[in-house]
Structures are given as C-alpha cells and as structure tokens.
Amino acid sequence: MKHIFSHSIIFSLFICFQFTSCAQQQKSTIKKVEKTDSKLKTGADRTDLYLSKLKGKNIAIVANQTSVLNVLQRAEVSPNVMGSKLVSHHLVDYLHNYNGINVKKVFAPEHGFRGKEDAGAHVNDGVDTKTGLPILSLHGKSKKPSTEQLKDIDIVVFDIQDVGARFYTYISSLHYVMEACAEANIPVMVLDRPNPNGHYIDGPILEPKHKSFVGMHPVPVVYGMTIGEYGQMINGEKWLKDGVQCDLTVIPLENYTHDYQYSLPIKPSPNLPNDKSINLYPSLGFFEGTTINAGRGTHIQFQIYGAPFFKESDFSYTPKSNEGAKYPKHKGKLCYGKDLRETDHLNTINLTWLIDAYKQTPKKESFFGKTFTIHAGTEKLQQQLEQGLTEQEIKNSWKEGIEDFKTIRNKYLIYK
Known part of the structure; x- marks a missing residue:
C-alpha cells in the first residue's frame, strides 16, 4: 500500500x-x-x-x-506598524x-x-x-x-x-x-x-x-x-x-x-539530532560496519558508543526501538561505553575511539561486519586495526591520497 x-x-x-x-x-x-x-x-x-x-x-x-x-x-511587526x-x-x-x-x-x-x-x-x-x-x-x-x-x-x-x-x-x-x-x-x-x-x-x-x-x-x-x-x-x-x-x-x-x-536549523536525518552528532559523525560512522552501537536506539545518537561486552564503566545505556532505529544493535541490552558530548569540536577524524572499541572487543573476529570495508572505502583500515597500528600511523597512510584529492577539489570550489 x-x-x-x-x-x-x-x-x-x-x-x-x-x-x-x-x-x-x-x-x-x-x-x-x-x-x-x-x-x-x-x-x-x-x-x-x-x-x-x-x-x-x-x-x-x-x-x-x-x-x-x-x-x-x-x-505586521508590531501593533499597527507594518x-x-x-x-x-x-x-x-x-x-x-x-x-x-x-x-x-x-x-x-x-x-x-x-x-x-x-x-x-x-x-x-x-x-x-x-x-x-x-x-x-x-x-x-x-x-x-x-x-x-x-x-x-x-x-x-x-x-x-x-x-x-x-x-x-x-x-x-x-x-x-x-x-x-x-x-x-x-x-x-x-x-x-x-x-x-x-x-x-x-x-x-x-x-x-x-x-x-x-x-x-x-x-x-x-x-x-x-x-x-x-x-x-x-x-x-x-x-x-x-x-x-x-x-x-x-x-x-x-x-x-x-x-x-554552521548550525543546521533542521536535523538532516533521524539519527543526527544536533550539531554535536553531525560533527562526530565522520569519526563514529565507521562503527556502522562493526558490532559496536554508536547511539542508535537512544536520543543521543552519534554522540556515544558502547557494547554489552565492554568493561563496566560509569557510563552505560540501553538501546531501544525509536524513530529511525527500529532494530538498533544490542537492542534491550545494557551497554557500557563512552559519552562524547563534552569533547572538543573536531577539525579532524578521531580514530582513538575506533581503536579503543576494537581493543575492548573480546572476540576480535566478531568486531568487523560485512559493511566495514564499504564504509571505510578500503580494506586497509581493517588490516591496520588488526595489526595494532596507532592513530598517527594509520593517518600517515592517508596523506598522499588526501593531497592528490585536494588538487582535484580545488578545481571545483565556489567558496574559499
């Protein structure tokens, strides 16, 4: 229908x-x-x-x-005044x-x-x-x-x-x-x-x-x-x-x-409810291809992350069905994790949270889902995490590609 x-x-x-x-x-x-x-x-x-x-x-x-x-x-901007x-x-x-x-x-x-x-x-x-x-x-x-x-x-x-x-x-x-x-x-x-x-x-x-x-x-x-x-x-x-x-x-x-x-006046999708979630989204979006919950099923989506198998901590939450997330990961289960709402405004992708989550996952073979490589756009990121590379070592591998992209990007910029 x-x-x-x-x-x-x-x-x-x-x-x-x-x-x-x-x-x-x-x-x-x-x-x-x-x-x-x-x-x-x-x-x-x-x-x-x-x-x-x-x-x-x-x-x-x-x-x-x-x-x-x-x-x-x-x-009428005030009584009797147009x-x-x-x-x-x-x-x-x-x-x-x-x-x-x-x-x-x-x-x-x-x-x-x-x-x-x-x-x-x-x-x-x-x-x-x-x-x-x-x-x-x-x-x-x-x-x-x-x-x-x-x-x-x-x-x-x-x-x-x-x-x-x-x-x-x-x-x-x-x-x-x-x-x-x-x-x-x-x-x-x-x-x-x-x-x-x-x-x-x-x-x-x-x-x-x-x-x-x-x-x-x-x-x-x-x-x-x-x-x-x-x-x-x-x-x-x-x-x-x-x-x-x-x-x-x-x-x-x-x-x-x-x-x-820029502060968006209207949320662009159900799971990006505010400026903080939008700023954190490029960093936490990698979790979409893992077994980790990134706040779906809560009211603070893409501002937290966690899982039931993480070490007990002061911060916990339980994902539930809501608008935009009928079946969130670990629905109905108590998840321990991190609350990122007070972090500084990001001017770069933060990989420390992804590395932390991988280290906290007991069964490493279950961490990566079918869509992780699709989200990353490359198999290398999974391999780098499995090899135990640091954030800086991973980011160093991006430098040449980013510089080449900037050259292409510059041809199409309308604003500086």
Missing part, C-alpha cells in the same frame, strides 16, 4: 528540531554562524537567482524535510504555489520525504496530501529516476542538506539524479547549502572496487565541499556512467566560506 505523505508539519519541525546553539559547544577557532544569521543565505533563499529560470517549466524537485527557504515578506520579516516555507510548497511554475513531482532520498525512515530502509512511493503531488522514492526499488519518471520534466531542482561525510547517501542520490538527467538531456539545478563539516578534509580515499551507494567516488571520508561544489566535481571528473556530463547549474550560497561553523 502506498504511503500518504504530508509536509504541513514542516514548520513545526523547523522549531522542534532546532539544534543546540554553537555557543554551548566547545571552543573552536572556526568562525561561528548561527542559524539565525541573516547575512548567510542558502541557494534556496536566493529566489532572485532561480525563479525566472523555472517559470514556464515543468519541474521535479528532489527534496526532504530540510528543503526550507526563508523569504522576506510584508508583515514592515517585513523572514517567513519560512518548504520549497515544494513555495514553488507549487508560485505563478508560472509547474511542479509535477517530488523525488525523496534515503529516510524519505519527511526524514523519518531508518537508515537503509526501503522507502515507498506516495502522494503528498497537501499538494496532491506524487512522491517518488530514490531509496526503494530504484535509486535512480527512470526515463518514464522524467519524460514530462523540463528541469530537476535538487535541494537537500548534506553533512559532508562520504557515507552519507545524499551525494549518492545527487549522482544518480545527475546521471539520469544527463542521459535524458534534462538540466539539473542544485540549490546549494552549507556543509557543517566543510572546514576540514580527512580519511582514507575510497577505492573503486569498494564502490557502493554508501560511497561512490574516489574521495576521502570528509571532503570539505558543499553539495553544489561536489556536484560540479562529479560532472567535471566524468564520474557519471559512460562519462556523460549533466547540464548543471548551482545556485550559490551568499556570505559563506568553508571556515564557517
């Missing part, structure tokens, strides 16, 4: 999922940009740059709960109601249009009850729009918040959308958004033989690019099937640099 979706609750989500203020986090040398910063504008906010390009067109939108824009509108204020709209609502723009359908990525599905869960097609638009899944039977789905479309608009980690699958969805559109001669417009992990580059380079939906390109785990810049790299490096290239337009951010510490 098809699911029925509604985004009438998007604006309450905007309030309910407000992230912890950057001021409450540890000190950092990175310039802070609060979510209320009126100087920074997302690509979606910059309507003057793209509405005229969409008028008279049949469009499809790739969107989820993060696809929100702020528009300055005339409003002025203007920023009003939030979901992009689908805004464009659907805009005169001369014909929104035909919406494509939804992993976690679904409302962003509540489990990681990796099959997402069904549906219908939006507010607009009547069809919602087509990019994480169901197929991860790539079909020729049939695109046959009546003049342009595809992509507007999804990324978090800057290679195994976060929204960049994979962008790849397949660009590929399908290139094959069908349909242009793609990316409304760019800040990368909350855009301030550094780190991790092993993905090897082509380990390509999957959780890692499609030869880039490090943390690549330091916005999703618009990343799209330009996909295109320029001819990573699409058969080297095809997409007619790509990026609507850029205003007043943004990679050094900004």
Whole structure:
C-alpha cells in the first residue's frame, strides 16, 4: 500500500528540531554562524537567482524535510506598524504555489520525504496530501529516476542538506539524479547549502572496487565541499556512467566560506539530532560496519558508543526501538561505553575511539561486519586495526591520497 505523505508539519519541525546553539559547544577557532544569521543565505533563499529560470517549466524537485527557504515578506511587526520579516516555507510548497511554475513531482532520498525512515530502509512511493503531488522514492526499488519518471520534466531542482561525510547517501542520490538527467538531456539545478563539516578534509580515499551507494567516488571520508561544489566535481571528473556530463547549474550560497561553523536549523536525518552528532559523525560512522552501537536506539545518537561486552564503566545505556532505529544493535541490552558530548569540536577524524572499541572487543573476529570495508572505502583500515597500528600511523597512510584529492577539489570550489 502506498504511503500518504504530508509536509504541513514542516514548520513545526523547523522549531522542534532546532539544534543546540554553537555557543554551548566547545571552543573552536572556526568562525561561528548561527542559524539565525541573516547575512548567510542558502541557494534556496536566493529566489532572485532561480525563479525566472523555472517559470514556464515543468519541474521535479528532489527534496526532504530540510528543503526550507526563508523569504522576506510584508508583515505586521508590531501593533499597527507594518514592515517585513523572514517567513519560512518548504520549497515544494513555495514553488507549487508560485505563478508560472509547474511542479509535477517530488523525488525523496534515503529516510524519505519527511526524514523519518531508518537508515537503509526501503522507502515507498506516495502522494503528498497537501499538494496532491506524487512522491517518488530514490531509496526503494530504484535509486535512480527512470526515463518514464522524467519524460514530462523540463528541469530537476535538487535541494537537500548534506553533512559532508562520504557515507552519507545524499551525494549518492545527487549522482544518480545527475546521471539520469544527463542521459535524458534534462538540466539539473542544485540549490546549494552549507556543509557543517566543510572546514576540514580527512580519511582514507575510497577505492573503486569498494564502490557502493554508501560511497561512490574516489574521495576521502570528509571532503570539505558543499553539495553544489561536489556536484560540479562529479560532472567535471566524468564520474557519471559512460562519462556523460549533466547540464548543471548551482545556485550559490551568499556570505559563506568553508571556515564557517554552521548550525543546521533542521536535523538532516533521524539519527543526527544536533550539531554535536553531525560533527562526530565522520569519526563514529565507521562503527556502522562493526558490532559496536554508536547511539542508535537512544536520543543521543552519534554522540556515544558502547557494547554489552565492554568493561563496566560509569557510563552505560540501553538501546531501544525509536524513530529511525527500529532494530538498533544490542537492542534491550545494557551497554557500557563512552559519552562524547563534552569533547572538543573536531577539525579532524578521531580514530582513538575506533581503536579503543576494537581493543575492548573480546572476540576480535566478531568486531568487523560485512559493511566495514564499504564504509571505510578500503580494506586497509581493517588490516591496520588488526595489526595494532596507532592513530598517527594509520593517518600517515592517508596523506598522499588526501593531497592528490585536494588538487582535484580545488578545481571545483565556489567558496574559499
């Protein structure tokens, strides 16, 4: 049975999922940009740059709960005094109601249009009850729009918040959308958004033989690019099937640099609830391919890690079914581990936690799961852990690949 979706609750989500203020986090040398910063504008906010390009067109939108824009509108700012204020709209609502723009359908990525599905869960097609638009899944039977789905479309608009980690699958969805559109001669417009992990580059380079939906390109785990810049790299490096290239337009951010510490106003997926989890995600994401729980099944996902077989400690928790994690690792079992919520803001991947967890696992052969190499993008990391290498020794093996990647990356940067 098809699911029925509604985004009438998007604006309450905007309030309910407000992230912890950057001021409450540890000190950092990175310039802070609060979510209320009126100087920074997302690509979606910059309507003057793209509405005229969409008028008279049949469009499809790739969107989820993060696809929100702020528009300055005339409003009463105090009793009997008229002025203007920023009003939030979901992009689908805004464009659907805009005169001369014909929104035909919406494509939804992993976690679904409302962003509540489990990681990796099959997402069904549906219908939006507010607009009547069809919602087509990019994480169901197929991860790539079909020729049939695109046959009546003049342009595809992509507007999804990324978090800057290679195994976060929204960049994979962008790849397949660009590929399908290139094959069908349909242009793609990316409304760019800040990368909350855009301030550094780190991790092993993905090897082509380990390509999957959780890692499609030869880039490090943390690549330091916005999703618009990343799209330009996909295109320029001819990573699409058969080297095809997409007619790509990026609507850029205003007043943004990679050094900004950006606080996301809406959580990008169920298990990244706040700024701290997003900052720790590139380091703790390796646990996805192990027997270790990284906070799924709690309200502090990707801010802790543990297992029932760890040594008893002052910190413990019991994973339970919740939104985005129906079957968390070690469900219902008391786990001992570490609470990382008070750690400093990271400007690099931290491997000490992965090394610690491996050392604490009694049966070493059970530590690595089938997807560990997929997440790492290489077999070497597992081998290095098994050999007992230190964090620095492991990181030294990444240096050459990272420097080569930086040379490629520089060709596609929009922001410094």
